[in-house]
Amino acid sequence: MVKVLIADKLSERAAEIFRERGIEVDEKPGLSPEEQREIIGEYDGLAVRSATKVTPALLEHADRLRVIGRAGIGVDNIDIPAATKRGICVMNTPYGNSITTAEHAVAMMMSLARQIPQADASTQAGKWEKSRFMGVELFGKTLGVIGCGNIGSIVADRAQGLKMRVVAFDPYLTEDRAVNLGVEKVTLDELLARADFISLHTPMTDQTKGIIDAAAIAKCKEGVRIINCARGGLVVEEDLKAALDSGRVAGAAMDVFVKEPAKENILFGHPNLVATPHLGASTSEAQENVALQVAEQMADYLVLGAVTNAINMPSVTAEEAPRLRPYMKLAEQIGSLAAQMANGGLSSIQVEYEGHAAELNTRPLTAIVLQGVLQPKMDSVNMVNAPVVAKERDIDVAEVKHERQSFYQSLMRVVLKTDSETYTVTGTLFGHKPRIVEIDSIQIEAELEGHMLYVENDDKPGFIGNLGTALGKAGVNIATFALGRASRGAGALSLIAIDDAVPEALLKDLHKLDGVRRVTALNFGTDSPAAG
Numbered sequence: 001m002v003k004v005l006i007a008d009k010l011s012e013r014a015a016e017i018f019r020e021r022g023i024e025v026d027e028k029p030g031l032s033p034e035e036q037r038e039i040i041g042e043y044d045g046l047a048v049r050s051a052t053k054v055t056p057a058l059l060e061h062a063d064r065l066r067v068i069g070r071a072g073i074g075v076d077n078i079d080i081p082a083a084t085k086r087g088i089c090v091m092n093t094p095y096g097n098s099i100t101t102a103e104h105a106v107a108m109m110m111s112l113a114r115q116i117p118q119a120d121a122s123t124q125a126g127k128w129e130k131s132r133f134m135g136v137e138l139f140g141k142t143l144g145v146i147g148c149g150n151i152g153s154i155v156a157d158r159a160q161g162l163k164m165r166v167v168a169f170d171p172y173l174t175e176d177r178a179v180n181l182g183v184e185k186v187t188l189d190e191l192l193a194r195a196d197f198i199s200l201h202t203p204m205t206d207q208t209k210g211i212i213d214a215a216a217i218a219k220c221k222e223g224v225r226i227i228n229c230a231r232g233g234l235v236v237e238e239d240l241k242a243a244l245d246s247g248r249v250a251g252a253a254m255d256v257f258v259k260e261p262a263k264e265n266i267l268f269g270h271p272n273l274v275a276t277p278h279l280g281a282s283t284s285e286a287q288e289n290v291a292l293q294v295a296e297q298m299a300d301y302l303v304l305g306a307v308t309n310a311i312n313m314p315s316v317t318a319e320e321a322p323r324l325r326p327y328m329k330l331a332e333q334i335g336s337l338a339a340q341m342a343n344g345g346l347s348s349i350q351v352e353y354e355g356h357a358a359e360l361n362t363r364p365l366t367a368i369v370l371q372g373v374l375q376p377k378m379d380s381v382n383m384v385n386a387p388v389v390a391k392e393r394d395i396d397v398a399e400v401k402h403e404r405q406s407f408y409q410s411l412m413r414v415v416l417k418t419d420s421e422t423y424t425v426t427g428t429l430f431g432h433k434p435r436i437v438e439i440d441s442i443q444i445e446a447e448l449e450g451h452m453l454y455v456e457n458d459d460k461p462g463f464i465g466n467l468g469t470a471l472g473k474a475g476v477n478i479a480t481f482a483l484g485r486a487s488r489g490a491g492a493l494s495l496i497a498i499d500d501a502v503p504e505a506l507l508k509d510l511h512k513l514d515g516v517r518r519v520t521a522l523n524f525g526t527d528s529p530a531a532g
Helices: 011-021 033-042 080-085 097-112 116-124 150-161 175-181 190-194 214-218 237-246 285-303 321-341 362-377 386-392 464-475 504-511
Strands: 003-006 024-027 044-048 068-069 088-093 143-148 163-167 197-200 223-227 249-253 273-275 346-355 395-403 410-418 423-430 434-438 444-447 450-458 478-485 492-497 515-526
Touching: 003 033, 003 434, 011 024, 011 285, 044 285, 068 285, 080 088, 088 285, 097 116, 097 150, 097 197, 097 223, 097 273, 097 285, 143 150, 143 190, 150 163, 150 175, 163 175, 163 190, 163 450, 214 237, 214 285, 237 249, 237 504, 273 504, 321 362, 321 434, 321 450, 321 515, 346 362, 362 386, 362 410, 386 395, 434 492, 444 492, 450 464, 464 478, 464 492, 464 504, 492 504, 504 515
Parallel strands: 003 024, 003 044, 044 068, 068 088, 143 163, 143 197, 197 223, 223 249, 249 273, 346 395
Antiparallel strands: 346 410, 410 423, 423 434, 434 444, 444 478, 450 492, 450 515, 478 492
16 A cells, blocks of 8 residues: 655644545654664655755655645755656645744734833833834835735735835846836835835845845845845845844844844844744744645645646656656756846746647646746746646736647747847757757857857857857867857857856956957756756
8 A cells, every 4th residue: 555654743734635536644743764774665655844954864764755735835845856866756835934924024023023022021021111012004104125025925914914125136027017016116226225125035046145135235225124024145144133233123023033043144133133033924824724735735646646746747647748748848948948048027938839849738848838937936846736826927828839830740849038138048858868059040059058158149250259269268178069140241140068167267367359249158967857
């Protein structure tokens, strides 16, 4: 019989769902890592929250394990590359606790405005310091929301109910979506300068890590108040402490910290800090929702082979997988290339299929394209939830199948429109290997792998030599070099595979080369689901 281990405390209903589906389940929360390693080999599924750490050491003993389900959105406690390597599907429940987390952020904002925790402690200590706790109204104040996705948009809605003005910074927020939400789309610098309160609702990525640091705080209003119920590390805690000490930041409400559990922290003890122990998703309703969702998803996978909200694998049937796998890798690559080339908020994505590709089940392929487009700036996006994320952000998605014949037996094309420009990337398969064959109407033949440079330049003698010389002097080794041009003497472009990431200083130097129009660093990882 199929067996599942519930390793952290979940709603009792989760175990009931497994049993109703004919799955044997053991509930053993609180085991030590050593105890988990001793028994994990007996199970096909592992359901966890945040307490259990799914490490390579644990997975080495998990010979039967087929699926790991995380009751919640964050998967920081699961070693996804290690699980993927062992062929284990990792699922999460990204939408079960959105309202709860948003409400906690609003509660933290109100507590911060009226110093409720401090006033409560003082009053219960027998003091009556009415004049000490002079708060501020939320009415008429400006709330800056950094990250206006599912949770951020709920916070914006609740803030408007409090008659606050809301400005939002989000690279994926379109003008139409902003209008529908009733928020004003602004740049990060504009948000920092105008907001009385700043609430963070963005995932932790290379772009968002430390987004609130000393430089950002220096751009804020004097007396700004900061709320973080998203991810520890979005705020540089040392810089926030200095700003609280100086009074530039009037108060901070923190539910998440760089190191958790946070038994000690540089911010603790500050009179203008409100702190909670990562309670964003801690309501009975949210716990029930995510527990039920993870049980249903894992049961569907173990019994039917269906995949929902998978982090590390595409949603396809066993029959389709062999034929679709090379197309999945192509779909992810052309989506990722288009996204890394693009500037501005996304407004639409059109995916076109020609030849043999048009005869396939293209829905999972289109979802993989969306995954490729959204992943560079967002975490926890996969082929299952990518369409939902696109819909939430009012990104129009269209799928077109052409019956016309082309030079290639199969073609996939992504047409990506932003607020300002349109980008087109076309690819095909040579054997089973993805190749880029056209970018913005310029023919080029290139494989995408690892670290690359995308260069647009004037087509004139000497440019390629100067570019190669600049890279060589910087110690950057070129693996492959693909070149295309519109016509003689017109614009040209290059896709250059290099051994290592290009330092920011070198990118700036390359922009100074005579004839350069654009230089962009690209990254195509080899550990993504579609690339396996």
